[in-house]
Amino acid sequence: MTATHFTEAEVARIRADVAILSRTVRDGKTLVYLDSGATSQKPARVLDAEREWYERFNAAPHRGAHALSEEGTEAYESARSRIAAFIGAQPDEIVFTKNATEAINLVAYAFSNATTGGGGGTGDRFRIGPGDEIVVTEMEHHANLIPWQELARRTGATLRWLSVAEDGRLDLSDLDEVVNERTRVLAFTHQSNVLGTVNPVRELVARAQVVGALTVLDACQSVPHLPLDVRELGVDLLAFSGHKMMGPMGIGALWGRPEVLDAMPVFLTGGSMIETVTMESATYAPVPQKFEAGVPNAAQAIGLAAACDYLADLGMDRVHAHEMMLTERLLAGLAERPWVRVVGPTDTTDRGGAVAFVVEGVHAHDVGQILDDQGIAVRVGHHCAWPLHRKMRAVATTRVSVHVYNTTAEIDAFLEALDRVPEIFGVG
Amino acid sequence: MDLYQELILEHSKRPHGAGLRDPFDAEVHHVNPTCGDEVTVRVHVSGDGTGAVLEDLSFDALGCSISVASTSMMAEEITGQPLSAATTKHAAIKSMLTSKGADPGDEDVIGDAVALAGVAKYPARVKCALLGWMALEDALAQAGHALRTADTTTSQPTTTDHRDAPNSTEGTP
Numbered sequence: 077m078t079a080t081h082f083t084e085a086e087v088a089r090i091r092a093d094v095a096i097l098s099r100t101v102r103d104g105k106t107l108v109y110l111d112s113g114a115t116s117q118k119p120a121r122v123l124d125a126e127r128e129w130y131e132r133f134n135a136a137p138h139r140g141a142h143a144l145s146e147e148g149t150e151a152y153e154s155a156r157s158r159i160a161a162f163i164g165a166q167p168d169e170i171v172f173t174k175n176a177t178e179a180i181n182l183v184a185y186a187f188s189n190a191t192t193g194g195g196g197g198t199g200d201r202f203r204i205g206p207g208d209e210i211v212v213t214e215m216e217h218h219a220n221l222i223p224w225q226e227l228a229r230r231t232g233a234t235l236r237w238l239s240v241a242e243d244g245r246l247d248l249s250d251l252d253e254v255v256n257e258r259t260r261v262l263a264f265t266h267q268s269n270v271l272g273t274v275n276p277v278r279e280l281v282a283r284a285q286v287v288g289a290l291t292v293l294d295a296c297q298s299v300p301h302l303p304l305d306v307r308e309l310g311v312d313l314l315a316f317s318g319h320k321m322m323g324p325m326g327i328g329a330l331w332g333r334p335e336v337l338d339a340m341p342v343f344l345t346g347g348s349m350i351e352t353v354t355m356e357s358a359t360y361a362p363v364p365q366k367f368e369a370g371v372p373n374a375a376q377a378i379g380l381a382a383a384c385d386y387l388a389d390l391g392m393d394r395v396h397a398h399e400m401m402l403t404e405r406l407l408a409g410l411a412e413r414p415w416v417r418v419v420g421p422t423d424t425t426d427r428g429g430a431v432a433f434v435v436e437g438v439h440a441h442d443v444g445q446i447l448d449d450q451g452i453a454v455r456v457g458h459h460c461a462w463p464l465h466r467k468m469r470a471v472a473t474t475r476v477s478v479h480v481y482n483t484t485a486e487i488d489a490f491l492e493a494l495d496r497v498p499e500i501f502g503v504g
Numbered sequence: 505m506d507l508y509q510e511l512i513l514e515h516s517k518r519p520h521g522a523g524l525r526d527p528f529d530a531e532v533h534h535v536n537p538t539c540g541d542e543v544t545v546r547v548h549v550s551g552d553g554t555g556a557v558l559e560d561l562s563f564d565a566l567g568c569s570i571s572v573a574s575t576s577m578m579a580e581e582i583t584g585q586p587l588s589a590a591t592t593k594h595a596a597i598k599s600m601l602t603s604k605g606a607d608p609g610d611e612d613v614i615g616d617a618v619a620l621a622g623v624a625k626y627p628a629r630v631k632c633a634l635l636g637w638m639a640l641e642d643a644l645a646q647a648g649h650a651l652r653t654a655d656t657t658t659s660q661p662t663t664t665d666h667r668d669a670p671n672s673t674e675g676t677p
């Protein structure tokens with residue numbers, strides 16, 4: 077049975093959980109928040125969970141043996157289990173980071189540490205140098221591009237990429253050439269934060285497996301929006317951020333296959349990640365502790381677990397169905413406006429609810445300003461994907477991105493507000 | 505909405521004196537990294553010290569209406585003027601744009617650019633309106649004529665033109 081989108085009454089209940097959605101902006105206008113791709117809004121349950129941590133459990137997890145520390149450790153580890161379950165993983169396959177950016181950097185630095193002999197780890201798999209290749213795609217967020225550029229620079233490896241076709245999908249015609257026996261790692265996004273394109277993960281993973289390359293999936297824009305199971309995806313490592321999935325800022329995670337995490341050298345070092353220490357050297361704790369140096373963002377981890385529970389209770393299949401219903405309405409509305417060019421797939425096949433567009437002849441900043449003046453929050457600019465914008469021949473785009481709390485009335489309000497743009501700028 | 509006054513739309517659609525010209529003493533390229541606005545500014549200065557005159561200011565602007573209009577207004581206001589006048593106008597526009605609305609701007613000093621007063625209420629757009637002026641400051645400095653108002657710049661000077669970056673469009677290398 078296919079899942080159904082939320083009814084108006086159901087969305088109203090969800091919205092009642094998210095206080096910020098009822099505030100007004102710009103002289104009393106109702107806020108229409110269509111920028112969840114940048115960061116999502118949070119339900120009371122998440123805020124309560126963070127507050128409860130500080131009111132009941134606050135102590136450094138995994139340090140000390142007093143009652144609070146014990147309970148705090150238990151709360152923190154329970155958060156890890158619930159977040160793991162949300163993506164079909166085991167608890168000790170989840171490494172907490174501050175966000176996806178840090179998670180991806182962790183992997184990139186594991187490669188350089190392996191190359192220079194640091195960081196413990198046993199993985200020849202992570203050694204990389206001249207003659208080796210790192211592959212990304214042209215649609216990556218800077219968070220999944222620059223860490224690899226830097227890794228290539230540090231190690232002498234070569235950075236290559238799969239290009240994006242006119243329709244906003246990956247051009248896989250040269251997949252077998254670009255991903256080849258020299259490829260050590262293939263890092264790509266599950267869903268583009270600009271185009272909305274959902275990439276064919278299994279096809280890419282299959283090719284990477286043939287050549288023995290490690291796969292790293294940027295799941296920042298997929299974990300919050302669709303039912304996902306890490307084992308079905310088949311990737312080796314996967315990164316996401318809590319704040320895009322109704323969780324707090326300051327918490328994210330790296331998921332990895334146990335044998336991969338086990339062999340991977342550490343990135344940040346210091347307290348809590350060790351097994352034994354002498355003045356000369358140290359040995360490191362098992363996964364995931366060896367990747368979690370320092371006192372963790374425990375309250376945020378617990379907030380993220382509450383967000384996972386909240387989304388799981390709604391049902392991710394229904395969250396997805398709801399967002400796709402909104403996206404379909406949005407795409408149909410934009411298609412009726414000939415002065416709009418959607419940058420990305422124009423139908424809902426293999427795409428999510430991030431929709432970027434250009435109003436021909438008007439800069440995205442101006443489009444965003446006119447929407448903002450009517451209380452509508454969208455993102456304008458290159459959305460941390462500058463090379464992609466250049467490829468799609470857009471200096472900047474305006475991006476609408478939806479989440480489970482958005483309504484059809486908000487999509488309609490956005491479309492109506494957008495019509496002010498050609499009025500003011502005399503185009504279209 | 506009051507931000508988009510007719511004068512701003514007019515300047516952004518038909519920028520005053522747009523297009524890069526010779527001769528020039530210095531050329532700079534500035535970008536606004538948050539949104540990708542770009543401007544190239546060339547200056548040609550004659551004379552020295554207090555007698556220095558900005559003989560020509562030419563530019564190529566790619567960006568939002570606010571950044572293009574502001575650069576156009578700048579060209580209109582200061583091309584052919586003594587550098588001392590450019591300095592005064594530069595300081596006046598900066599003061600107006602960063603005043604959060606407290607300084608409404610003086611038309612006698614900055615001409616059409618008073619139409620940009622509304623930008624000061626939108627912190628995210630101040631950078632757009634200052635882009636051309638910051639590029640001017642940088643170009644004059646490179647030409648050996650530093651403006652006296654040397655505070656922080658809000659845009660990032662770059663030496664390469666991003667539009668022509670070697671890896672940007674070809675796909676796999």
Ligand SMILES: Cc1ncc(COP(=O)(O)O)c(C=O)c1O
Pocket residue numbers: 113114175176177178217219220265267268269294296297317460
């Ligand atoms: C696809 C994608 N990857 C990575 C990131 C980086 O996320 P964060 O800034 O939370 O680390 C984002 C967020 O904008 C994103 O959309």
